[in-house]
Amino acid sequence: MPIGRKVEYEDASPEVRAVYDDIMETRKLRWIADFWKVIAQDPATLKRTWESMKQTMGPGAIDPVAKELIFVAVSIANGCEYCTTAHTATARAKGASPEMLAEAFAVMGMAAETNALVTAWQVELDDRLRSAARGC
Amino acid sequence: MPIGRKVEYEDASPEVRAVYDDIMETRKLRWIADFWKVIAQDPATLKRTWESMKQTMGPGAIDPVAKELIFVAVSIANGCEYCTTAHTATARAKGASPEMLAEAFAVMGMAAETNALVTAWQVELDDRLRSAARGC
Amino acid sequence: MPIGRKVEYEDASPEVRAVYDDIMETRKLRWIADFWKVIAQDPATLKRTWESMKQTMGPGAIDPVAKELIFVAVSIANGCEYCTTAHTATARAKGASPEMLAEAFAVMGMAAETNALVTAWQVELDDRLRSAARGC
Amino acid sequence: MPIGRKVEYEDASPEVRAVYDDIMETRKLRWIADFWKVIAQDPATLKRTWESMKQTMGPGAIDPVAKELIFVAVSIANGCEYCTTAHTATARAKGASPEMLAEAFAVMGMAAETNALVTAWQVELDDRLRSAARGC
Amino acid sequence: MPIGRKVEYEDASPEVRAVYDDIMETRKLRWIADFWKVIAQDPATLKRTWESMKQTMGPGAIDPVAKELIFVAVSIANGCEYCTTAHTATARAKGASPEMLAEAFAVMGMAAETNALVTAWQVELDDRLRSAARGC
Amino acid sequence: MPIGRKVEYEDASPEVRAVYDDIMETRKLRWIADFWKVIAQDPATLKRTWESMKQTMGPGAIDPVAKELIFVAVSIANGCEYCTTAHTATARAKGASPEMLAEAFAVMGMAAETNALVTAWQVELDDRLRSAARGC
Numbered sequence: 001m002p003i004g005r006k007v008e009y010e011d012a013s014p015e016v017r018a019v020y021d022d023i024m025e026t027r028k029l030r031w032i033a034d035f036w037k038v039i040a041q042d043p044a045t046l047k048r049t050w051e052s053m054k055q056t057m058g059p060g061a062i063d064p065v066a067k068e069l070i071f072v073a074v075s076i077a078n079g080c081e082y083c084t085t086a087h088t089a090t091a092r093a094k095g096a097s098p099e100m101l102a103e104a105f106a107v108m109g110m111a112a113e114t115n116a117l118v119t120a121w122q123v124e125l126d127d128r129l130r131s132a133a134r135g136c
Numbered sequence: 137m138p139i140g141r142k143v144e145y146e147d148a149s150p151e152v153r154a155v156y157d158d159i160m161e162t163r164k165l166r167w168i169a170d171f172w173k174v175i176a177q178d179p180a181t182l183k184r185t186w187e188s189m190k191q192t193m194g195p196g197a198i199d200p201v202a203k204e205l206i207f208v209a210v211s212i213a214n215g216c217e218y219c220t221t222a223h224t225a226t227a228r229a230k231g232a233s234p235e236m237l238a239e240a241f242a243v244m245g246m247a248a249e250t251n252a253l254v255t256a257w258q259v260e261l262d263d264r265l266r267s268a269a270r271g272c
Numbered sequence: 273m274p275i276g277r278k279v280e281y282e283d284a285s286p287e288v289r290a291v292y293d294d295i296m297e298t299r300k301l302r303w304i305a306d307f308w309k310v311i312a313q314d315p316a317t318l319k320r321t322w323e324s325m326k327q328t329m330g331p332g333a334i335d336p337v338a339k340e341l342i343f344v345a346v347s348i349a350n351g352c353e354y355c356t357t358a359h360t361a362t363a364r365a366k367g368a369s370p371e372m373l374a375e376a377f378a379v380m381g382m383a384a385e386t387n388a389l390v391t392a393w394q395v396e397l398d399d400r401l402r403s404a405a406r407g408c
Numbered sequence: 409m410p411i412g413r414k415v416e417y418e419d420a421s422p423e424v425r426a427v428y429d430d431i432m433e434t435r436k437l438r439w440i441a442d443f444w445k446v447i448a449q450d451p452a453t454l455k456r457t458w459e460s461m462k463q464t465m466g467p468g469a470i471d472p473v474a475k476e477l478i479f480v481a482v483s484i485a486n487g488c489e490y491c492t493t494a495h496t497a498t499a500r501a502k503g504a505s506p507e508m509l510a511e512a513f514a515v516m517g518m519a520a521e522t523n524a525l526v527t528a529w530q531v532e533l534d535d536r537l538r539s540a541a542r543g544c
Numbered sequence: 545m546p547i548g549r550k551v552e553y554e555d556a557s558p559e560v561r562a563v564y565d566d567i568m569e570t571r572k573l574r575w576i577a578d579f580w581k582v583i584a585q586d587p588a589t590l591k592r593t594w595e596s597m598k599q600t601m602g603p604g605a606i607d608p609v610a611k612e613l614i615f616v617a618v619s620i621a622n623g624c625e626y627c628t629t630a631h632t633a634t635a636r637a638k639g640a641s642p643e644m645l646a647e648a649f650a651v652m653g654m655a656a657e658t659n660a661l662v663t664a665w666q667v668e669l670d671d672r673l674r675s676a677a678r679g680c
Numbered sequence: 681m682p683i684g685r686k687v688e689y690e691d692a693s694p695e696v697r698a699v700y701d702d703i704m705e706t707r708k709l710r711w712i713a714d715f716w717k718v719i720a721q722d723p724a725t726l727k728r729t730w731e732s733m734k735q736t737m738g739p740g741a742i743d744p745v746a747k748e749l750i751f752v753a754v755s756i757a758n759g760c761e762y763c764t765t766a767h768t769a770t771a772r773a774k775g776a777s778p779e780m781l782a783e784a785f786a787v788m789g790m791a792a793e794t795n796a797l798v799t800a801w802q803v804e805l806d807d808r809l810r811s812a813a814r815g816c
Contacts, residue, residue, distance in 0.1 A: 001407070001506030001507075001509070001510060002406050002407050002408035003257055003258055003405060003406040003407060003408075003496065003509065004257065004258035004259070004260065004402075004406045004408075005406065005408060033265070034259055034260065034262060034265070035250070035253075035254060035259050038257045038258070038259045039253055039257050039259075041257070041506075041510070042510035042513070042514070044327065044514075045253070045510065045513070045514050045517075048323075048324055048327060048328075048514075049249070049250065049253065049517075051320075052246060052249075052320055052324060053246055053250075055242075055316065055320060056239070056242040056243050056245075056246045056320075057243065057246070060235070060239045061233060061235040061236045061239050062202070062205070062236050062239050062240060062243075063199065063202065065202075066198075066199065066201075066202035066205065066206075067239075067240075067243050069198070069202065069206055070202075070205055070206055070209045070240055070243045070244060070247070071243055071246070071247045072800075073206045073209035073210050073213070073247075074209050074210070074212070074213045074243075074244050074247035074248055074251065074524070075247055075251055076210070076796050076799045076800050077209070077210045077213030077214055077796065078213055078247075078248065078251040078487060079487040079622060079623040079624065079795075079799060080251040080254055080255065080487065081261060081799065081802075082254045082259050082260070082261050082265075083247065083250055083251050083254055084269075084799055084800065084802075085261055085265055085266055085269040085802070086265055086269070087247075088269040088547065089265055089268035089269040092268065092269070092271055093268070097197060098271065098545030098585075099196070099197040099545075100197040100198050101545070101547065102545060102585070102586035102589065103192070103196045103197050103198050103203075104198060104203075104206055105586070105589070105796075105797060105800035105801060106191075106192040106586070106588075106589050106592075107192050107193065107198075107203050107206045107207055107210075108206060108210050108796045108797075108800055109192075109589075109593075109793040109794070109796045109797045109800070110188055110189055110192045110193070110207070110793065111206070111207045111209075111210035111211055111214075111219065111223075111796075112210055112214065112792040112793050112795065112796040113185070113188075113789040113790065113792050113793035114171070114185070114189075114216075114219055114789070115210065115211055115214040115216040115219050115759075115792065116618070116756050116757065116785075116788045116789045116791075116792040117171075117175055117181070117185065117785060117788075117789045118171060118216055118218045118219055119216065119756045119759060119761065119764055120752075120756050120764070120785035120788055120789070121139055121140060121174045121175050121177070121785060122139055122140035122174070122674075122677070122678065122761075122764075122765070123140070123170055123171050123174045123175075123218050124140065124170065124218070125217060125218045125221055126170060129169070129170070129218075129221055129222055129225055130221055130276075130530075132225035132228065132229070133220075133221040133222070133224040133225040133228070133275060133530070134274050134275045134276045134277065134530065135228055135234065135273070135274050135275060136274035136275075136276075136277060137679070137778030137779075137781070137782060138678050138679050138680035139677060139678045139679060139680075139768065139781065140674075140678045140680075141678065141680060177778075177782070178782035178785070178786070180599065180786075181782065181785070181786050181789075184595075184596055184599060184600075184786075185789075187592075188592055188596060191588065191592060192592075208528075210796070212524050212527045212528050213524065214759060215350060215351040215352065215523075215527060215759040216759065217527065217530075220527055220528065220530075221530070224275065234273030234313075235273075237273070237275065238273060238313070238314035238317065240528075241314070241317070241524075241525060241528035241529060242314070242316075242317050242320075244524045244525075244528055245317075245321075245521040245522070245524045245525045245528070246521065247524075248520040248521050248523065248524040249517040249518065249520050249521035250517070251487075251520065252346070252484050252485065252513075252516045252517045252519075252520040253513060253516075253517045255484045255487060255489065255492055256480075256484050256492065256513035256516055256517070257513060258402075258405070258406065258489075258492075258493070266548075266802075269547060269802070270546050270547045270548045270549065270802065271545070271546050271547060272546035272547075272548075272549060275529055275530055276529065276530035276531070276532065305537070306531055306532065306534060306537070307522070307525075307526060307531050310529045310530070310531045311525055311529050311531075313529070317525070321521070321522070321525065324518055324521075325518055325522075327514075328511070328514040328515050328517075328518045329515065329518070332507070332511045333505060333507040333508045333511050334474075334477070334508050334511050334512060334515075335471065335474065337474075338470075338471065338473075338474035338477065338478075339511075339512075339515050341470070341474065341478055342474075342477055342478055342481045342512055342515045342516060342519070343515055343518070343519045344664075345478045345481035345482050345485070345519075346481050346482070346484070346485045346515075346516050346519035346520055346523065347519055347523055348482070348660050348663045348664050349481070349482045349485030349486055349660065350485055350519075350520065350523040351659075351663060351758060351759040351760065352522075352523040352526055352527065353533060353663065353666075354526045354531050354532070354533045354537075355519065355522055355523050355526055356541075356663055356664065356666075357533055357537055357538055357541040357666070358537055358541070359519075360541040360683065361537055361540035361541040364540065364541070364543055365540070369469060370543065370681030370721075371468070371469040371681075372469045372470050373681070373683065374681060374721070374722035374725065375464070375468045375469050375470050375475075376470060376475075376478055376664075377660075377661060377664035377665060377722070377725070378463075378464040378722070378724075378725050378728075379464050379465065379470075379475050379478045379479055379482075380478060380482050380660045380661075380664055381464075381657040381658070381660045381661045381664070381725075381729075382460060382461055382464045382465070382479070382657065383478070383479045383481075383482035383483055383486075383491065383495075383660075384482055384486065384656040384657050384659065384660040385457070385460075385653040385654065385656050385657035386443070386457065386461070386491055386653070387482065387483055387486040387488040387491050387623075387656065388620050388621065388649075388652045388653045388655075388656040388754070389443075389447055389453070389457065389649060389652075389653045390443060390488055390490045390491055391488065391620045391623060391625065391628055392616075392620050392628065392649035392652055392653070393411055393412065393446045393447050393449070393649060394411055394412035394446070394625075394628075394629070394810075394813070394814065395412070395442055395443050395446045395447075395490050396412065396442065396490070397489060397490045397493055398442060401441070401442070401490075401493055401494055401497055402493055404497035404500065404501070405492075405493040405494070405496040405497040405500070407500055407506065409642030409643075409645070409646060409815070410814050410815050410816035411632065411645065411813060411814045411815060411816075412810075412814045412816075413814065413816060449642075449646070450646035450649070450650070452650075452735065453646065453649070453650050453653075456650075456731075456732055456735060456736075457653075459728075460728055460732060463724065463728060464728075482660070486623060487623040488623065538666075538684075541666070541683060542666065542682050542683045542684045542685065543681070543682050543683060544682035544683075544684075544685060547801055547802055548801065548802035548803070548804065577809070578803055578804065578806060578809070579794070579797075579798060579803050582801045582802070582803045583797055583801050583803075585801070589797070593793070593794065593797065596790060596793075597790055597794070599786075600783070600786040600787050600789075600790045601787065601790070604779070604783045605777060605779040605780045605783050606746075606749070606780050606783050606784060606787075607743065607746065609746075610742075610743065610745075610746035610749065610750075611783075611784075611787050613742070613746065613750055614746075614749055614750055614753045614784055614787045614788060614791070615787055615790070615791045617750045617753035617754050617757070617791075618753050618754070618756070618757045618787075618788050618791035618792055618795065619791055619795055620754070621753070621754045621757030621758055622757055622791075622792065622795040624795040624798055624799065625805060626798045626803050626804070626805045626809075627791065627794055627795050627798055628813075629805055629809055629810055629813040630809055630813070631791075632813040633809055633812035633813040636812065636813070636815055637812070641741060642815065643740070643741040644741040644742050647736070647740045647741050647742050647747075648742060648747075648750055650735075650736040651736050651737065651742075651747050651750045651751055651754075652750060652754050653736075654732055654733055654736045654737070654751070655750070655751045655753075655754035655755055655758075655763065655767075656754055656758065657729070657732075658715070658729070658733070658760075658763055659754065659755055659758040659760040659763050661715075661719060661725070661729065662715060662760055662762045662763055663760065665683055665684065665718045665719050665721070666683055666684035666718070667684070667714055667715050667718045667719075667762050668684065668714065668762070669761060669762045669765055670714060673713070673714070673762075673765055673766055673769055674765055676769035676772065676773070677764075677765040677766070677768040677769040677772070679772055679778065
């Protein structure tokens with residue numbers, strides 16, 4: 001199991017190939033992102049991660065572009081360059097305009113700044129705010 | 137300048153009060169979140185942070201609820217409990233349904249997981265993906 | 273869907289109850305950790321997360337205590353107090369001695385320190401090291 | 409003191425050379441990882457970091473492979489590519505099989521995901537869990 | 545708006561050019577760091593970020609070199625290679641000696657280590673310490 | 681070895697007591713911070729961490745207050761509340777004025793924001809900047 005090496009479709013086991021086919025069909029694409037090809041070295045992780053991704057990133061209550069931007073936000077906060085790039089690309093493919101990306105990036109920057117200020121200034125959480133967030 | 141202590145409206149300088157008034161007017165609220173009251177110990181930071189927040193979180197290309205969820209995503213990735221709570225509350229106030237919150241949280245979890253897997257499995261960024269993200 | 277509120281067994285839907293039963297049977301316990309009870313507000317996330325956890329934390333190539341310590345390591349790096357506490361408790365329950373915990377904590381501290389030093393001193397990754405890690 | 413530039417054995421001061429010799433003897437290797445060569449620009453940090461590393465990563469209560477995987481877990485959570493690669497290589501050298509690496513990576517991913525879910529869903533820590541973790 | 549592509553001075557709008565001029569005048573430099581040229585794709589973010597940077601990094605109560613080292617510390621903790629490099633360069637330009645850099649890096653490493661140890665060992669914050677920090 | 685429980689001076693072994701004495705003498709204080717008392721459950725970690733802390737935080741090329749602020753910066757970026765509070769208190773004790781703290785916090789916020797913007801906008805590191813940082 002060489003880490004970092006891609007499992008290409010033609011070399012894949014039937015189990016891995018079935019996941020690849022499902023990815024391409026679900027995403028209406030003819031190619032597989034390298035992330036999937038690399039983790040395919042561990043077929044159980046490939047299958048589990050894809051099933052989870054399909055479930056969480058599929059159609060639901062939130063707009064698909066917003067979902068991608070949320071994914072980008074986490075990836076930027078975690079400093080993951082690959083994920084940031086991959087999901088920025090997907091956001092574009094799903095219709096994010098340049099203005100939307102620029103705006104989302106600005107929000108991410110502000111969030112990171114205020115996260116730091118809150119810790120620095122030791123702002124405390126009160127019950128009113130907690131209740132408002134919890135919806136109860 | 138005691139850290140963590142709130143500057144209440146009635147004790148605020150005219151400069152701080154002007155920011156408080158603008159916050160309440162912009163947000164159509166009659167109260168000020170503790171974050172602002174605590175950083176008001178440093179009026180320059182209060183003013184600058186509020187101006188930036190107003191500009192980045194105001195009306196724009198992205199839906200207001202999506203903006204709040206992006207803010208929550210960064211705050212969760214950074215482990216900032218106050219910010220997570222505050223912007224989850226704002227997301228609700230702006231119309232986020234329980235289903236939207238649950239879905240957003242699931243996306244944030246998946247993003248964090250794949251961020252780790254990408255680093256672990258040493259997935260490399262290729263030029264095609266970079267170009268797709270960059271839109272050029 | 274109130275965030276942060278637990279879904280107790282007696283109030284749970286059959287779908288949620290089935291997951292609870294599986295958790296207790298798999299872990300040989302008569303109670304459910306609060307994490308599961310809280311995310312049970314979103315039954316799809318509960319089911320998906322439990323299935324993934326069962327698969328990844330179950331018997332395998334790595335010693336169960338080592339798995340818990342790896343879980344703790346990530347949780348500490350991410351500053352998640354609940355997860356750190358929960359998996360330290362599980363590590364103990366699975367046989368981690370005080371000496372093992374103390375040693376693991378020391379390793380986590382050293383890793384965090386060298387992570388910072390590597391970035392500060394701009395240590396570059398060379399191909400020999402990459403090949404050794406990748407096993408190819 | 410040029411940052412990022414390696415101090416090679418033949419150019420090293422006696423003080424640095426003594427650390428290099430100890431590293432090679434302790435690790436039963438004939439070469440020095442770049443990390444040590446780069447921080448050798450600051451001999452005090454080299455000596456202190458090596459002494460600490462030798463103490464924490466040496467024989468003890470935890471299996472040596474488990475220690476390396478804990479080191480990798482922290483490095484991945486902190487997004488340190490060099491450290492992740494270096495300690496994945498060491499884990500292999502100490503006997504980690506591909507299955508063990510794949511399993512450890514899966515655990516790291518799950519930990520990152522649940523860290524995010526715990527913060528998002530505001531799961532609270534109770535005293536029973538705290539006591540179980542503390543062993544008192 | 546291509547992400548990652550620089551807006552060169554000669555291609556810049558008057559609005560962007562005015563910010564570039566102010567950066568060069570304030571910093572007494574004849575060139576603009578790539579960070580500014582890249583975010584100039586979004587002129588509002590360029591202007592806002594520069595104004596904030598000018599205000600926070602300008603002359604004040606803290607020594608300019610110390611400010612740069614604080615900036616580097618955050619950037620290293622967040623794993624941002626570009627920012628670490630850029631502000632290490634600025635620290636040097638403002639007078640940081642090699643000894644100061646080495647010492648600052650050592651402090652950053654120790655801080656990261658103790659951050660991990662505090663979470664691992666569940667050290668609690670008491671009121672005396674909180675009061676001492678808050679200055680009240 | 682109960683995690684989180686303090687080892688008080690009167691209950692400490694001679695080995696632990698020697699470290700406590702050195703901490704109090706070095707810091708010119710009559711009390712020991714809880715961090716040391718808690719990690720004293722593992723005397724080897726206590727001794728090693730204190731020796732490293734004494735070496736890195738002691739007199740050197742950087743001003744003592746600046747060192748504390750660098751420590752705070754890392755702690756805030758890592759979201760460590762105890763460390764942030766403890767070293768803010770120490771910074772005050774060593775002479776940091778309220779203005780210095782407020783200014784340092786503002787710098788930390790800006791750094792966090794630009795870290796996010798750099799990743800979002802995919803700013804690349806060029807050789808000129810790298811050389812300037814490396815001083816070679």
